[in-house]
Amino acid sequence: MSEQQITGAQSLVKSLEAAGTETIFGYPGGAILPAYDPLMDSTIRHILVRHEQGAGHAAEGYASATGRVGVCMATSGPGATNLVTPIADAYMDSVPMVAITGQVPASLIGTDAFQEADIRGITMPITKHNFLVTDAAEIPQRIAEAFHLASTGRPGPVLVDVAKNALQAMTTFRWPTELQLPGYRPVTKPHAKQIREAARLMLASKKPVLYVGGGTIRSGAHRELRKLAELTGIPVVTTLMARGAFPDSHPQHLGMPGMHGTVSAVAALQKSDLMISLGARFDDRVTGDLKTFAPNAAVIHADIDPAEIGKNRYADVPIVGDIREVLVDLIAVLEAEQAAGRVGDYEAWVAFCAGIKKQYPLGYDAPTDSGLAPQYVIERLGKIAGPEAIYAAGVGQHQMWAAQFIGYEHPNTWLNSGGAGTMGYSVPAAMGAKVGRPDATVWSIDGDGCFQMTNQELATCAIENIPIKVALINNDNLGMVRQWQTLFYEQRYSNTDLQKHGGGTGAVKRIPDFPKLAEAYGCVGLSCESAEDVDSVIEKAMSINDAPVVVDFRVHKDAMVWPMIAGGASNDEIQYARDLAPKFDEDDL
Numbered sequence: 001m002s003e004q005q006i007t008g009a010q011s012l013v014k015s016l017e018a019a020g021t022e023t024i025f026g027y028p029g030g031a032i033l034p035a036y037d038p039l040m041d042s043t044i045r046h047i048l049v050r051h052e053q054g055a056g057h058a059a060e061g062y063a064s065a066t067g068r069v070g071v072c073m074a075t076s077g078p079g080a081t082n083l084v085t086p087i088a089d090a091y092m093d094s095v096p097m098v099a100i101t102g103q104v105p106a107s108l109i110g111t112d113a114f115q116e117a118d119i120r121g122i123t124m125p126i127t128k129h130n131f132l133v134t135d136a137a138e139i140p141q142r143i144a145e146a147f148h149l150a151s152t153g154r155p156g157p158v159l160v161d162v163a164k165n166a167l168q169a170m171t172t173f174r175w176p177t178e179l180q181l182p183g184y185r186p187v188t189k190p191h192a193k194q195i196r197e198a199a200r201l202m203l204a205s206k207k208p209v210l211y212v213g214g215g216t217i218r219s220g221a222h223r224e225l226r227k228l229a230e231l232t233g234i235p236v237v238t239t240l241m242a243r244g245a246f247p248d249s250h251p252q253h254l255g256m257p258g259m260h261g262t263v264s265a266v267a268a269l270q271k272s273d274l275m276i277s278l279g280a281r282f283d284d285r286v287t288g289d290l291k292t293f294a295p296n297a298a299v300i301h302a303d304i305d306p307a308e309i310g311k312n313r314y315a316d317v318p319i320v321g322d323i324r325e326v327l328v329d330l331i332a333v334l335e336a337e338q339a340a341g342r343v344g345d346y347e348a349w350v351a352f353c354a355g356i357k358k359q360y361p362l363g364y365d366a367p368t369d370s371g372l373a374p375q376y377v378i379e380r381l382g383k384i385a386g387p388e389a390i391y392a393a394g395v396g397q398h399q400m401w402a403a404q405f406i407g408y409e410h411p412n413t414w415l416n417s418g419g420a421g422t423m424g425y426s427v428p429a430a431m432g433a434k435v436g437r438p439d440a441t442v443w444s445i446d447g448d449g450c451f452q453m454t455n456q457e458l459a460t461c462a463i464e465n466i467p468i469k470v471a472l473i474n475n476d477n478l479g480m481v482r483q484w485q486t487l488f489y490e491q492r493y494s495n496t497d498l499q500k501h502g503g504g505t506g507a508v509k510r511i512p513d514f515p516k517l518a519e520a521y522g523c524v525g526l527s528c529e530s531a532e533d534v535d536s537v538i539e540k541a542m543s544i545n546d547a548p549v550v551v552d553f554r555v556h557k558d559a560m561v562w563p564m565i566a567g568g569a570s571n572d573e574i575q576y577a578r579d580l581a582p583k584f585d586e587d588d589l
Contacts, residue, residue: 003174008136009034009167012100013042015143018175021071023047023062023435024100025055025428029075030115032102034167047435047464050456052079054428056086057454060095061432064415065390065440067220069150070432073100077115080161081122085422087157088126092419093241094218096155098146105165106134120161128156134163136171144176153186154305155218186304190321190329198276198300198317199333203342205274205298207349208234211257214241214418215279215303216323222246222411224327225278231334233346235353237265239280241418244408252350254357258286259565260400263360266563266571267584268353272297279303279323282312283419284568292570302326360582362404364559370530371556374473375401377534378445381471382406384538389441390415390433394426394450397479400561402445424453430468431461441469441542448474448498448514455517461548462522469541470550472514475557483560518550527552 006014012035016024023045028036039046049055052074059070074083080101090097104113120132129149131142139162146158202208216225222245229236229252236246237257246253255262257269269275269286275297280286287293290312301308301315302323309318319326337343364375378401382391387409393399393416408414415433417425430444451472461468473479478496485493499510515525524547528537534553541549562577576582 003172005170006173007034007038007167008139008162008169008171010038011136011139011171011173012143012162012167013038013044014173015140015175016044016071017042018140019143019147020068024071024073025049025058025062025432026073027052027055027075027079029079029102031076031104031164032073032079032100032167033075034164035073035100035102035162047460049428049460051454052082053085053424054431054454054457054460056083056097056099057089057422057425057428058432058435058457059097059099060086060090060425061392061415061429062436063096064429065412065433066436067412068436069096069098069147071098071100075102075115076104076119077117079115080119081117084122084126087123087159089417089420089422089425090157091126091128093417094155094214095157096150097157098150099157099159101159101161102167103132103161103163106163107165109163119159123159126157127159130159130161132161132163133166136166136169139166139171140174141176141180145179145181148179149181149184154215187306187320188304188322188325190302190319190326192329194317194319195326195329195333198319198330199337201274201298201300201317202232202234202276202334203337203344205344206346207272208274208276208344208346209268209272210234210236211269211275211277211280212236212238212242212245213278213280214239216242216245217411219279219304219323220411221278221324221327224324224331226250228327228331228334231331231338232344233350234276234344235268235350237261237268239283239286240403240416242280243403243414244411247409248407249409254353255362256403259288259567260404260561260563262357262362263563263574263576263582263584264353264357266565266574267356267582269294269297270571271352271584274298274300277301277303278326281308287312288565288569288571292572356584360576364562367556367559372529372531372534372554374398374475374553374555374559375405376531377471377473377553377555378402379405380534381443381445381538384535384542385441385443387413389413389443390430390437392416392426392430392433392442392444394446395421395423396447396450397483397559397561398445398447398473423450426450427454427468427470428457430470431457431466434466434468444468444470446470446472447479448472448476449478455521458518458521458523458548458550466548467545468548470548472550472552473555474514474552475555475559476510477557479557479559480561482557486558486560488566514550514552523548523550525550525552527554529554
């Protein structure tokens with residue numbers, strides 16, 4: 001009996017089902033249209049976004065909140081190119097994502113056909129791998145490979161571009177029993193010799209620090225990280241991408257390092273004699289001037305991607321492997337050493353780090369007028385919503401304050417665009433996170449600049465019953481750019497005022513009126529202008545769970561993010577506040 005003939009489009013949908021897809025964020029169009037017909041009969045939930053960029057960021061948010069592969073879909077040409085920004089974002093932040101795009105028929109490829117774009121060529125530098133499928137028979141194999149590539153090794157985005165003729169052709173569906181990926185063999189098990197050498201350095205060190213990056217979150221290694229930290233007593237810093245990998249409430253945690261990190265985290269790295277880097281990539285926002293970064297520290301660098309090791313900083317002990325497996329093996333060796341009476345002596349170092357943490361806590365100045373401090377809003381939001389909530393931030397000042405002033409106790413509760421710094425990430429990412437974890441409270445923390453890039457996805461949220469909550473930190477400005485103009489451009493505020501009006505007198509009307517805009521999108525719109533109302537407004541938003549909520553917090557425009565290290569400067573030049581440089585001398589040890 002011959003196998004049943006189906007269309008390539010049906011084969012694509014069956015393949016996505018077989019790969020475990022539960023949700024697709026997408027937008028139809030001519031080249032991908034054949035795939036939308038069998039989607040009507042599928043178990044997969046398709047969420048119709050209002051812009052393809054929203055589909056990509058929603059897939060990212062879904063993946064980052066759940067650990068599963070996020071899936072987005074778009075048509076050829078502009079549909080596909082609108083996915084480029086979230087694909088680049090996912091690539092920078094190692095987010096497992098599969099993007100399905102339609103392509104013009106194979107016979108028209110290269111002719112500048114209507115809505116043709118070489119999306120495979122365009123995305124080659126920003127995907128882990130990508131495929132062009134022109135033969136319907138290949139569809140199951142390529143989808144299986146795409147999901148495997150996206151979710152194994154160092155996670156990342158994979159694009160599958162399917163020609164319209166392949167979607168329309170008749171074929172048989174065969175889900176592959178083996179993958180055809182010669183040369184793709186990610187190393188997950190670390191080399192035992194390197195683990196032993198790492199343990200030796202850790203025991204010999206006097207001033208070690210655990211430098212924890214986003215790879216620790218992606219590998220699900222938070223329990224092992226805590227075990228290692230408590231076994232050794234070594235202080236811990238968590239990068240922007242690793243917030244939640246180690247509990248903020250833990251006494252060994254020094255906070256976030258880098259350009260807007262805590263003084264204690266920056267000092268610990270600068271004065272260390274050993275950095276144990278776990279799934280971090282020595283990003284410029286952490287290191288500042290590389291030549292002066294942690295000048296006396298030896299480096300143990302563990303990462304699943306061998307290309308990251310030694311890329312920016314020489315590694316004395318390179319360890320290629322999955323962070324969770326690295327930690328399991330390292331813990332076993334150190335426990336054996338402890339049983340034999342060999343332990344590290346870090347007492348003076350731990351006291352030094354604790355002293356810096358106590359001396360230079362995170363803080364902020366209340367506005368001198370009656371304005372509302374944005375840091376206060378975010379601090380109270382974190383307290384009221386609590387550590388079980390998921391927070392998805394946009395990019396800019398509000399992102400840094402959300403990283404600083406909310407206490408993160410669990411992994412996958414802090415979502416943000418770290419490497420690419422993509423404005424517009426927050427609302428669609430929160431939407432994706434809420435779809436993936438419907439029982440969690442999900443807050444989008446956004447700025448009025450970011451919000452206006454993707455706020456149309458509020459319509460998607462309202463129509464699809466995805467009740468996210470948005471804390472809009474509205475200072476009428478592009479806040480982070482304004483901060484740099486204040487500090488480095490003699491307060492010449494070129495094109496950062498989002499409410500600038502030419503001429504006229506009287507009160508300036510805010511454009512747009514965000515609560516009204518929220519209501520127009522089918523959401524609940526609230527506003528808050530005074531510190532006295534912050535708690536009650538947040539609690540009201542928390543009580544509404546049958547519709548999305550937008551809270552317009554009208555905050556002080558001259559608030560700044562401190563601490564700060566200027567771009568390209570040495571970490572030794574950290575400013576704790578305006579005109580205040582902290583001291584963390586070796587003499588204090």
